[in-house]
Structure formats: structure tokens, C-alpha cells
Amino acid sequence: MGVPLLEAKGLSKAFGGIHALRSLDLAMDEGETLGVIGPNGAGKTTLFNILAGSDRADSGRISLRGRDITRYGPERRARAGLARTFQHGRSFANLSVEDNIVLGAHVERIAARAGVFGGAVEIAQALFPAGPFAREEKALRLRARTIAELFGERLAPRLGDPAYSLSYANRRRLEIARALAAKPAIVLLDEPTAGMNPSETAEMLDFLMGLKADGLSMVVIEHKLPLVMRLADRVLVMDEGEKIAEGPPGAVARDTRVIEAYLGPSRTVVAAAPEPAGSSSPTADGGL
């Protein structure tokens, strides 16, 4: 078993008087997919931002493969092998599909690894793009194509197109492609199917299952429980900043606490409001 891939202990965060996270623990191993679910305002995005490094917890520790990354900003976490996507899909609109994906591999570039001399290396690469620089670019472009082809016909034929010309679903796929470019140790996916219709959702699920089969470790925030049930190995349920349940998806879905968290506690109907004349009969309009 060894060291868990990602481990967080006692994460707490308060904004003003609001406790967004209350001493949350989580752990996951290599090759696992952890689903994070919970109603609005449960603290999922706060947790994500803290795991990704764009926000800092008030207390607690995070480690990646045993390495303490609590103080790392998002840039260092990327170098450490952590990748993330954003809730509404933030691709670089005016850059091409290919450039988007290539940028995902930034941490592997010679210039990015040159530390203090990075600036000089970048200028040198810009003015004299030959030799190792040319080889690097070629390799990155090839990798971009390979990753794009994982999405079949969605992205590969559009490598030269600007990201803004892509459909919403394709832009989300692009963002994931970009996150995969640096061959990260772990990917944090923030609602990867938000805004997608059922067929797009199903396609994305297949894709993510494929990644999982290839051994990718993922943390996924999602609301569509059927998706989480099929994709996640374990599910962590949050409500009001706390973990209220954790376990295999099937067990979690049947947990009454979880159902209550989403739909609210059952309430005795006090003095039922008078019904206006002509109330309608129940209808279930259309399907999904």
C-alpha cells in the first residue's frame, strides 16, 4: 500500500464568520477515483481550491505522495504533479486548441525547469528556436495531438482553431486535455459535466472511465449521482463544511443523511396552506 497519493488532515477554512470547511480529512491511493458530492454551499469548491493551491486553508496539512504541499501555490503544485480543471471550464479562449494543450505541459519545458535563468532561456528560445528547443516544441505538439485524439473526432480535427470557436462541451473537453498534458499524478476535476446534456454526459463518463482504466488518479466533484456511482471508487459526501459520509457509492447513495442533505429534512406540514381553486394534477413533463 505505502504512502497515500493524496492526503489531507484537518483542513479548516472560514470566510468572515462562515465556516466553509470544518476540520476535514481525506485520503486516496494511486489509481483511485474519489468522488466529492454535496449540496450547494457544502464547501466542495472551497475544498477543491485548497487542494489545488489557489486558496489557503486556515489550518491543516496536505501531502502529495508523502510530500508536504500545504504551503505550495498553484504553480508549485503543478510542478509536483497536480492538475485541475475549473467549474465553468476555463480554456484560453483566444488561443488555439493545440496551444491550449501544449501550455498544459508547461512544467516540462526546458525554460520552466531552468529556475532563475528561465527568463534568459525563454528569450533565447524565442530568438533562436533551433536544436533542443525545436525538438521540444515538436514533441509537445505531438503530445498535444495524441491527447486530442483521445477525444476522437471532437478535438483532433480542430487543433488549429481558436478555443472560442468550440462548443461548450468541447471547451470542457479541451480543458481536461490541457490538464492531462503534463502527465499529472492526480487530476482534480470540478464538475466536468456541468452544463452538458445527457448524451454529452454519457460520453464524458466513458472518457473518464477510460482514463481511469489507464491508471489515472482523480478527484471529481459531481452532482449527477449515477455518474459518480459508476466512476468513483469511493465517495465523500459534504454538507456545511463537514464530511457527513464516506464510502463506496452504493452505500452512500442509500445513506439517509445524504438524502436529507440534498432534499432537506422531512418536515411536518404545519397548517397546510389553503389551496387555491383548480389545482393541477401531477405531471411529469418529458424525460431528461
Next chain:
Amino acid sequence: MAALLALESVDSFYGPVQVHRALSLEVGEGEIVCLLGGNASGKSTAMKVILGLLEPRSGNVVWEGERITRLPTYRRIALGMASVPEARRIFPEMSVEENILMGAYVRKDARAIRRDVERVLELFPRLRERFRQQGGTLSGGEQQMLAIARAMMSTPRLVCMDEPTMGLSPLFVERVLETIQALNRGGLSVFMVEQSAQQALGIAHRGYVLQNGRLVLQGSAKELLDDPRIRDAYLGGDVMAGI
């Protein structure tokens, strides 16, 4: 019964993303109607469309039979709509008193306004205690009370409430729901977007359930409360297949 407010086959978009698909609903005079749904179902955006903060790409917003789809927000407030926004959105650096007065912004009758401030303080005695305090220092529940009080000050006919119970302790949730019922008994129509289905349906007359921007269920509150398909709509299952 003629509807006070209606949405007719509204398609709305946030940039490239479609939020609503052919959404139609109505609120009758004197009703409490709730709009339910899980995350990203489009509930809050429906509120924006009603209030005029977002213009639909097609479809209509209708008030007492008149199309107000392109009417700017301040005119809708003047017509008799009021808003209790999501997360309260009270003015943090204004006192409780000033927040309440902001609710009466569209009114000019100073004496009547003062009278209504009294009325509202009677309804929410907690606010009288904190009258001069800055809005931002109030607790979540108190802010919710303030937001409702503020909305009442324009003597509206319809109040739009966006998730009024979110982030509140169970005690305050009770209070808020009771207050809404009391106001409704006084003749106020309420359109409420809620995450917590059980709570909302407990006080509403009718409800609609949204999933991915489409209406999947509607009916009287009692019928919806008994319908097991609500759970599916919330938890992303197939309402028809009932996973």
C-alpha cells in the same frame, strides 16, 4: 384564475451555455409557488429572468397579462415585484435602518414609509434591537430577516425569494418559513426558489421541478411531496427511469 406572473416558453443562455429550455411556469395571485431542482438546474437563473437581470433569448415574461420581457429591472420593481436575493445580498456597510429604507427606494411617500418601517420592525423585533448596526455584522439568519424586511418595504404584490433558507440554522429556517406563510396569508404572492424541497413544499401551494433547465415535474405541493421521482430529479437520476 389569471396568473400574476408567468414565464412562457423561455430559453435563456449564459454566454454559450443554454440554461433554460422552453421553461413555462406561473404564479397566481395569493399563491406560494416554489421552483425546485438540484445544482445547475437553472433555478436561480429563472429568478434573474423574472427580475430582468437576464434577458431570455426567446420566450416571454408576463405580468398580469402584459409582456414585460424587455422591461428593465427598476420598472418591474415599480410594478410590484420585490426581491430577496440569494445569499441575502444586504448592503454590508449600511445600517439595518438604511437597508430597510433601501427597500422603499421606489417610494416617495415619506410618512407612509416611516409607518411601514414600524410595521416591519414589529414583524422582526430582532431587527429593532440591531437597528443602527451595520448590516455586515448581523448573523446569517438575521440578515435573511433583514432581506425579507427590506423586500416588504416596497409593498410588493409578488416577492421573489432565492434560496431563503440556505445556510441558516434549523431554528431560523423555521422562522423564515413561518414568516413567509404569514406574509402570504396577508395577501402577498411568493415565488420561491429552493434547494431544500421538503421545506419549500411544506409551505407552498404548488411547485415546479427543474432538471438541466427543463421542467420535469410540476403539481400541487402535496402531490410533489409524495412523489418519489423528486429524489431522482435532485440526485441526477433519470426521472423517468428512476435509478
Next chain:
Amino acid sequence: MGATLSLWIGQTINGLVLGNIYALLAAGLALIFGVAGLVNFAHGSVYMVGSYAGWIAISLLGWPVWAALPAAVAVGALLGLLLERLAVRPFQRAAHVAPLLATIGAGMILDSLAEIVFSPNPRSFPAVLPDRRLSLGIVSIGFLDLLILGVSIACAASLFVLLKYSRMGRALRAAAQDADAARQMGVRVTRANAAAFALASALGALAGVLIGLYYNFIIPSAGFQAGLKGFTACVLGGMGSVPAAMAGGLVLGLGESYGVAIFGSSARSLIAFSFLLAALFLRPNGIFGGKARQVREALTGSFLPQARAIKVPPLLGAALFLVALALPLVMKSGYVLQVLTGAWIYALFALSLTLVGGTAGIMSLGQAGFMAVGGYASGLLTLKAGWPFAASLLSAGLIAALVGSILAFPALRLKGYYISIATLGIGEIVNQVIVNWDSLTQGALGLAGIPAPRIFGREVFAIGDFYYLSLGVLALGGVAIAAIGASPLGRTARALREDEPAARSLGIDARKYKSLVFAVGAFVAGLAGALTAHLYTYISYETFGSSVSILGLTMVILGGLGNYWGAVLGASILTALPELLRFAAAYRALIYGLILLVVLRFRPQGLLGSE
């Protein structure tokens, strides 16, 4: 002992008087920033117009002071409404940078109109107040001082009462705290913005008249400086809060007065802008500002999504270059060659601006400062140290890049408008340092007798030779910048421009890359400055003033932000145009301002499209 004390008390009074005027300026800026969410770069011009309105009332119409003040206030309010309607509202929906540039353009138009109508020379303001002084023990305080103090305190009080107790005041405060929620209360937010502009401009105009009375002279170029002082006061005190900004004004006034007592009057502006940079770097929220406010993301991010640029194929580019090379053989007119040489130098400058502003998305408003550094560096190295031109040219670029990186590095972690205000301050500080460092730069006298460049043993003296030199440097610089733009560095810079948080999540060090691009931009601007110095053989701090920075921006917007050929095109058009039309200098500035506004409104992507 008594003399020193009375000196200090005297300076304190001076400081308070000046501070009150700064407070009036700062209050207006803070009001607009709070309510409308943008920085009004035309505010200084409003102040200047107010001073002339007061002058007209007092000098031409013979009105007494107590009538002239309200008149100026009214003029200011009207001007504010006009500004909001024409230079702000049309751009509120447009992306980020547009309102900023629009108010800059509006300011340019106002400044040049004043120059055209009133002449650019200082005009004396009649001393209409009794010269009495009140004796308070060891010091005396003038009638004018009391008037200014009285008026500004009255204004502050009225503003306070208005904001706190009136319906409109509540609406303004509500809109400032939460525009969306205010809308849902029935507030017409566009009207609130207009009211904020009117109020702010009324105060600004009043400040203008008071300064006219205080110093007994007014001048159209005072607007720019006043605007900067206003920003400084705002940033010092706290941008989002009117009382904090006013307090900042007082601090600035006092600081300037004490500083001047210690360092001499020529150091006044240097002190002020050092305060600005210190505040930005150390306490961006201001001394009195509270927790960090919701900073509107204004100046990073793409100007325009969905822009398709018109590409100039390399063959065409080469052909154009050959045409330019051949031109002196065909056209013997020294005048035409001179104009074109100027165009090439401006094109180099514009390239630097479009790289920083377009590719990296950082609106540098003081870029001419780096031209100044380069010009002085090369001028001094050749003149005083006898360096060969090639070495001094290169050094000019390097020194400018160094200065640029050092000054900009702390600023690049700031958000939104603050970066641009910082670049404005940096540009001004460079100029002030040049003026004050007499021993090195000969201060206000300027640097004369800069030797002609010597290249390959040949002295570049004739205009034809200079034409080729500039064209050559432009070509090299252009190719280098284009190479950078097309390189992974350019790609990374664009990613930061598009979405900085997303870029950072990929491991891209934002500050490092922004500094790098900024340094390259400063380098190129330095080269342009060096060429200018050797072309004109005389430079002073006025050669590279703020008008040059803004002209550069106009060229870049005209050509297309981020578009390198566009920068060259924009520079060529705006250099050649005034020559063709033979307009006087003031009319040129007016036309530039109008072009800027028109392009922003009707073709924001510029002629060749932004990249």
C-alpha cells in the same frame, strides 16, 4: 528656534490647504471608483476645465468669487454628466480596457481643446481676494488659505450629508456596495453612475478654481499632473472609500509640504509619486482602507474575444520593407524622410507597447518613461563617456529594461487598475528623477549636443542616413518582437493575459513572465528613446512626456492591440497624418483623442484586428 517652528507651522498650513484640494480631487475619484467601478483618467482634465471656468467667470465676466465658485461647480457637474454619457456608458459593456482608454481619450480631448481655446501658456488668475493675513502668534494665515479650507470643509460636509442622508446618497452607496442588489431594489444604476460622475466632477472643478486662486495662474497642462495627484491621494488613503481617499489627500498635501521644506520645491512631484509607488507596493488598500475590496478585474484578460486578425504574409512584409528601403532613392525631400524617420521610431515604440499591452495584456500607461531612460542613457554614454554608438544603443535598451523590471516587479502582483496606475506613476517618476538629478542629467536644462551616431566608421548625420538607421533598428526590433510573439514565450504571455488563475494552475509563474515581457518592452522602448536622442541631438524631460505614452497607446489601438504590423501601421498613420494636415500641435492632440474614442467605439479591434 522660533523661526524653525514658524516655518514648520507655515508648512503645515500650506500642507493642509493643498491637502484639502487634493482631498476634493481624491473624493471625486473614489466616488467614481466606488459607484461605477472604474478609474476616471479624465478627472484631472475636469479639474483643469474648472480652473478655466473660474477664470472666465472672474476675469472675463467680472463676477465675484462667491459667484464664480458655484459657476465652476455647475460647469464641472455638467462636464461630468457629459463624460459619463459619451466616454463611459458606451463602453461599459465592452471588455475591461475600453472604459480606461476612453477616459484617457476624453482627457486628451479636453486638454487639447483648452490649449486651442486658451493657448497652452500659463494664464494669470486675477488676485481678487483681500491680501489680509490673520496673525496667530508666530504664524499668519492668509485669507485665501482660510477660504480654501472653509470651502473644502464645507464641501466635505455637504458630501457627507448627501451620501448619508439623502435618497440619492443611499442609492449611490448601495450601488457601490452591491450594484446587482441595488438594481433589485429599483435603483437605476446607470443614473447612479451619472450622478457619481456629476458629483465627482463638480468637486474636481471646484478644486481647479481654488488652485487657480491659490497659485494665481492656470495652465492647460495642469490637468494631467492634478489627475496623478488625485490618484496618489486615493491610493494612499484607500480607493474605494470617500473619507479614506480624502484623508489620503491630506496626508499627501502635508507630505509634499514637509518634503519640499526639506528637499526643495523641485522635488515636490518626485515626493508625491514616490508616495504613490510606495503605497501601491506596500499597502495597495491604502492607509485607511479596510479589508481588500472586490477589485474589479479590469486590465488583464483579453480586450476582445473572437477577434480575427488580418495577417500580413511574410512575402508582403518583405516587399513593404524593400519599398521602405528604396524610398530615399526616389524621394529626395528631406522633410518627407524626416517624417518617416520619426514614424519608424514611433513604430518601434508602438511595438513595445503592443507587446506589453496586447500580447501580455498589461496596459502600460507610462511607457515613454523607458524611452526617456534609453534616450538619456545613450545620450550621456556617447556625450560624456565617449562610447561608440552601437554600445550605447545596446546599453540604452538594457538599462531601460533593468529600470523597467525593478520598478515594475512589485507592481505586477497588483490587480486590475492598480497596475496601470502604477505604470503611470513609474513614467512620471522617471521624468521627475531626470529633472531632479541635475548632476547626471543637467535637470531641466536638458541634454544638448548629443553626438551623431558613428556606425562602421561613418557618421550618421544626413537625414537619409538616419532614415536607414531607424528603419534598420525597426526592422530588427520588429523581427525580434514578432519572433517573441510567435514563440512559446509569447504563447505563455497570452495565456496569462487570457486567464491568469488558469495559467498559474498549469505551473506558469505569472510574475516572472509578466516581468520578462515588460522588460523586453522597456528594452525596445529604450532603443526608440536612444534613436530619438541622437536624431534631435537635444532631449529634455519634456521630450518623453505622458503625451508620448498616450499617443503610443492610440497608435496601438488604431492598428490593433497585440498586432505587430498594426503597431507599425498605426504609428505610420498617426505620424504622417498631422504632417499631411499641417495642424498645429494642439489640434493634433485633439485629433488623436478623437481617433482613440472613435476607434474604441466603432472598431475596437483596430484596423488590422487585435491578436
